[in-house]
Amino acid sequence: MTRKFVVVMMLFVVLAAGCVGVEETMTTPEMTVALAVGNVTANLALPSDTGAVYMHIVNNSAADDALIDAAIDGCGTIELHEMINDNDTMVMRQVEGNRIPIPAGETVMLQRGGLHIMCIGKTGEFTIGQSVPVTLTFEKAGTMEVMADVLDPAKLGMEMNGGGMGTDEAP
Numbered sequence: 436m437t438r439k440f441v442v443v444m445m446l447f448v449v450l451a452a453g454c455v456g457v458e459e460t461m462t463t464p465e466m467t468v469a470l471a472v473g474n475v476t477a478n479l480a481l482p483s484d485t486g487a488v489y490m491h492i493v494n495n496s497a498a499d500d501a502l503i504d505a506a507i508d509g510c511g512t513i514e515l516h517e518m519i520n521d522n523d524t525m526v527m528r529q530v531e532g533n534r535i536p537i538p539a540g541e542t543v544m545l546q547r548g549g550l551h552i553m554c555i556g557k558t559g560e561f562t563i564g565q566s567v568p569v570t571l572t573f574e575k576a577g578t579m580e581v582m583a584d585v586l587d588p589a590k591l592g593m594e595m596n597g598g599g600m601g602t603d604e605a606p
């Protein structure tokens with residue numbers, strides 16, 4: 436049964452995403468996935484060798500996908516991170532398998548205090564107001580280039596604050 440095969444293949448996705456139901460998605464791996472990415476912002480102007488990029492990813496298709504990599508000129512290493520509550524302290528860590536599931540029909544928010552793209556070993560010079568190309572790699576949809584607006588870190592607040600400060604994200 437094709438459906439059973441798909442269900443087995445998606446078991447990890449379902450577990451990782453929580454309670455995502457396997458609906459009537461008789462999809463094939465070759466199916467085109469319609470993804471829309473918006474509100475791409477970057478906290479890259481800090482005097483630090485790290486930074487973070489945030490965005491909303493909308494999966495308009497009937498097939499699950501996943502963000503599995505990203506590339507930014509000036510970032511030595513990129514990891515996909517999440518913030519978790521570890522004994523009442525918010526800490527960040529790489530997501531399992533460096534993979535952020537983007538379930539069919541859902542919107543996944545990469546935002547302060549949650550999922551984010553982590554720039555490690557920053558070597559580039561990033562200035563507030565600049566637009567930076569970010570190449571995203573999805574499991575099924577392949578690569579997509581989006582532009583991230585580098586925001587004022589003072590308005591973004593520090594990532595480790597968990598997003599409680601500086602909610603004005605206007606550039």
Ligand SMILES: [Cu+2]
Nearest residue numbers: 516527551553
């Ligand atoms: Cu991080």
